Amino acid sequence: MREFEQLTSIASANEFIQRHKLSFLFIFGTDCSVCHALQPQVQRLMMKYPEIALGAINAQEVKEVAGRFSIFTIPVLLLHVEGKEYIREARIVHLDLFDEKIRKIYDFVTG
Template sequence: MKEITEITSIEMAHEFLEKNELSFLYVSRPECSVCHAILPKLRELLDAYPQIHLGHIDANVVEEVASQFLIFTVPVMLLMAGQREYIRADRFVVFDRLQEQLEQIYTLHQERYL
């Protein structure tokens, strides 16, 4: 399964995005049952994309994440290229659609940097 970087501050989140060309931020709360169900599926899906780095943010710990990334509910998944958001999926995720979107962006990114 895809390795997760635990992000514990908003500064750490920005550093994570700057360091990794393609980043997937997963924002959740410990008391969210949907969050717990989705994370293993997301990690499995991202295994197919080795250049996408996965970062997890607990919204209870990093409260600023809501205002910085305009998050109104959890879980939220954001695919970022640098500081730019390409995919936003929240609450009830259709993984087939998410995979299609990931494939398109990942392929374009690969072509751009080959």
């Protein structure tokens, strides 16, 4: 299973997004049961998309993440293409629909 790169600051998150053409951020919390249940499901889903870089950032440890990404709840799933946000899902995520959205963008970007 693919692992998430652990991001520990807003600077590292910004750099991660800029460094990769396709980047995915999983924003979670330490005490969030939904986050802990969703993360392995997202990891399995992302096996289909090897060119998407995976990053995770803990919103409880990096409090500035809320302001930087306009986060009001967790978990939040963000897909960026060339530094621009294309997909945002929060809290309860329907993985089938999320997969369809990613597939369309992924197929377009990767050709």
